[in-house]
Amino acid sequence: MPRNFDYADAEPRLYAWWERKGWFKPEVAGSNAEPFVVSMPPPNVTGSLHLGHALFGALEDLMVRYERMRGKAALWLPGTDHAGIATQLQVENMLREEGSSREEVGYEEFLHRTWQWKEEHGGTITRQLRRLGASCDWDRERFTLDDGLSTAVTQAFLTLWEQGLIYRGPRLVNWSPGLQTAVSDLEVESTEEEATLYYFKYPLGDGGHIPVATTRPETILGDTALAVNPADARYAGSIGKSAFVPILRREIPVIGDDSVDMAFGTGALKVTPAHDFNDYEIGQRHKLALVNVLNKDASMNANAGKYAGMDRYDCRDRLWRDMEAAGLAIKTEAYTTRIPRSQRGGEVVEPMMSTQWYVRIQPLAEKAMAAVRRGDIKIVPERYEKVYFHWLENIQDWCISRQLWWGHRIPAWYRDKDGDPEGEIHVGRNPPLGGGWVMEEDVLDTWFSSGLWPFSTLGWPSESGDLERYYPTQVMETGHDILFFWVARMIMMGLWFTDKPPFHTVYLHGLVRDRHGKKFSKSLGNVIDPLTIVDKLGADPLRFTLITSGTPGNDVNLDERRVDHTFRFxxxxxxxxxxxNMNLEGDLELGLPPVEELDLPARWILSRLHRLIANVQHLFDIYQFGEAGSQILAFMWDEFAPYYLEISKHFMYSGTEDEKIATQRVLVAVQDSCLRMLHPFMPFMTEEAWRYIPHDGEALIIADWPNANTTLIDDEIEARMNLLLELVRELRNTRGEYKVDPGKRIKALAKAGAAAKDMAAHDYVFRRLCNVEELQLLAAEDPTPTNAASIVVSDVTLYLPLEGMLDIEAERGRLEGEASRLTQQIAKTQKMLGNDNFLSKAPEAVVQRERDRLADLESAHKQVTERLSSLPR
RNA sequence: GGGCGAUUAGCUCAAUUGGUUAGAGCGUCCGGUUUACACCCGGGAGGUUAUAAGUUCGAGUCUUAUAUCGCCCA
Structure with missing residues (x-):
């Protein structure tokens, strides 16, 4: 067996082997196995792996490998997303570098170039996921623009259309001037920014004026009313009068509306229904005209009069100067307000009138809420259910059309009628017979196709074998940042189209941040490339660290020091x-010898192991994978290796043949279970290591998950062994305090009550673990050794004759400290046990534990004080 | 404005039906070439669990308020 795990060699070799053997495919479990299906959240096809991908990869692979080992037909279905805007932007950037543009090359050529780009870069992310060890069924890999998925998208669209749930019409939308497309509410991010609040006079027809404040003066040109609160004594008298749009001198009414905030600004509101969502509402209530003053690129249009053709911000400055000149300006002041920006380009989004396609989402949302309310779908952590409900309760119709070229084209056709090129509309896969039909140029929001992902990837709408066998899926694991974008929409669309919840559990993870909790960003220079870590330390350390660094729903602060630590683990x-491996010879029978034949340390480690298995099982059941991993680590590093392995050497080197074999079988059994439990966390090393211990089966990846054998869990055994180990630790400690050369073998004498037998029978524990040459048991009536350091644990006193090294004063100090610590604890415990409420209300087991503890403490205290009084003055 | 989360050792994090002495890693200090491992081993120091009240026999854990930081929604 190689001295170290060579991950660089093993990772590609093992991955290729697993894949070649077909072990990533659910069919390996047989046709009767219960399915366990996870749809991979499809990364952007042109993306490359970042830590967010690494986190979902680690978590999903963990779940899938675990369920595979439990005998399920485990299917992790991978795929990529065409990611409309993101991909189109990348290709546009490429064209720009060539000195060209999408308009210049034209629609056909642009799509051609984008597909080309996809072919060149599309494999990157999936190759990188393989490096992490992702056990996906790559034969089932899907892409959202595949023929099959496109069919599903069209089907979904047509169904909604036929049900009257899709409509097209002019509405106020969030318009992204740079991208030249509408975006949905979710794609707009508002941040607090420093802006200017402009105060000016709104002239009235009667020669007076009302002062008004705005942060966007250019929209004045599109005002169609001036609104005041009817309860506002200052202005109520003006309701019904006319006002005149500054500079343009267009006449508009002064209206009264309760929604006007009297305390904000001047208390009067200019109403621009075509460029503000609140104003649009007011406009609807008062049947106001809509005056659009912007072009699609956010320059001013003809309605802006002499400002037509100017950029929106140039117009803002110019108009304000003109108003100053006209004596209409009052003042400006600094003002912090929320500026809506495009999630993609970062540019300021303008509310603008535009004709778009919408999904009437209410009926779908109702079903989605009901499913979670009924518990058909559970969200982990549960608190996100509230967030989910809040969003769905306030959901707005979904704008699904995008003015992009890269995406699923909306299956609609237009024909000229009476000079209107869109006079006739037909929705369907193909245009109606007869000429003159032109296909809709808009494409669908990327999330429309993603929303179908759990079933479109399994062949829907065809009721094929995969859909029937593997749908609904089980767990949807993804980031909480796309709960609305994606998860809620999958639930809505899944329920709507398949009448089944697309999964029974949503497991949400957080963002991966740097170790100080900062977001990764190129400008901060704190970006960690997961593949750099994989190159340097292997995939296993990164996976284990990501999983054990956080809890569900919370952000993960990745500390690279932890990766190093995992590497060492x-x-x-x-x-x-x-x-x-090196202590085995010949063929070893697998499995454990009868428990009765085993020694205390063996029964102890088996009890500890099976307790661990039970804990890990429970933690997996409640999705606490991080804690599960940490417990396995703690067991191996703090119990198995330092104690049992060391103790086993006694039997290996000086035991009888039977003892030796029994010990070997215990060692193998424990390690085998640990490797199995660790496999989903760190598949490569465990698979490779497993080959070097006797095992049953071809590969760990398809080995059985361990079951806890509760008959091996034994409190009494653990308590007996703990006493010995506690003595060991105290002995080591005392040796340290007296600066006894660690290599020096010393003698120990013990007065042990009930534990005497165990100590005598397991004196090798002390020889192995704390270099005790000889352990001599004294009878109660034997004189206590003088000139010896003493150690008290429970009812055992150990004496270490340290000829010449013992400092009586130091020993007295040590014992006095010990006595006072014991006194304090005794007092505390007595107080507890003296409380009738505690005795009557606490569970019996807790009370008993305190009683036992008190007995131990008192016994120890008695011995310490005796020892103190026997020290020479 | 509404909602959610976080606050535990110098730093990064655990501690899930409330129950012994609140645990790890890194760092730090002391000591070690013990035939699996120096990618290691043994030992130590370091905590009023943000603050204040409350519930409880018992609170890091439950309740309320406050503070700070972060996120989501309007």
Missing amino acids: INKVWQITSFI
């Missing part, structure tokens, strides 16, 4: 395997 597990 992996080495530790390898070394344990290596130790076992």
